[in-house]
Amino acid sequence: MRIDRDRPAAGPLVRGFGAGGFKVDAPDGTMGVYPALLLTATRADTWSPPPIEALDEAALAPLLGEPIEFIVLGTGENVRRPPRALVSALEERGIGIEPMDSRAAAKAWGILRAEDRRVAAALYPLGS
Template sequence: MRITEIDFEDRQPIDAYGAGGFRVGGARYEGALALLPSGPRPWPEAPAAAAQLSCEVFAPVLAEAAEIDVLLVGMGADVAPLPDEARAALEQAGIGVEIMGTGAACRTYNVLLAEGRRVAAALLPV
């Protein structure tokens, strides 16, 4: 069997998630996290409940829309629908949106990143 090392170029995969935060590139981030083409950043705009996600909350994502094809939204432990207004704003900016639990979003992000896709993630903690 041949094992090929994955090259993430300048982007960093998610190393771990849980206990209210994330580890990316060896750095620990408490609370919600946005993984953008410019790099990981705390996402203080994120509300405590997924149902309260609004257009304004996604401002950091929309600012980098030209470099994002798909946004994975990790809704925490449970999946909830994204409010129509927020989904419409993201799609109008040319960003495809996929909603899932945070664990699934972390795993999917790493796979798409390894494929060289133009992916971003907005993750609520678990």
């Protein structure tokens, strides 16, 4: 699927997704395809996520260095709940986590960034 919209937000945006991963463009015009990725307002990074039941703060550490309100968690093909220990640890930091399937998370990322929300995203591969 391709997501067409003008660049309404600063930072990397997901422009499409498919079997190969998420197509992300950066403000400098470069484009990359990531099977799984971490997104902040300033960067997109390749991610090798653990199984969802083992997801912890360490796996999300690259996101936690920036001031964020919450993390959009794309859990693959279907919505899966993150471990309660992770949710609690993030809540202690004042950070929420919103799980959804990875397609919805990729779309939500662009909408939330267009609203200039302080959000980060962690997207599991679409085949998981």
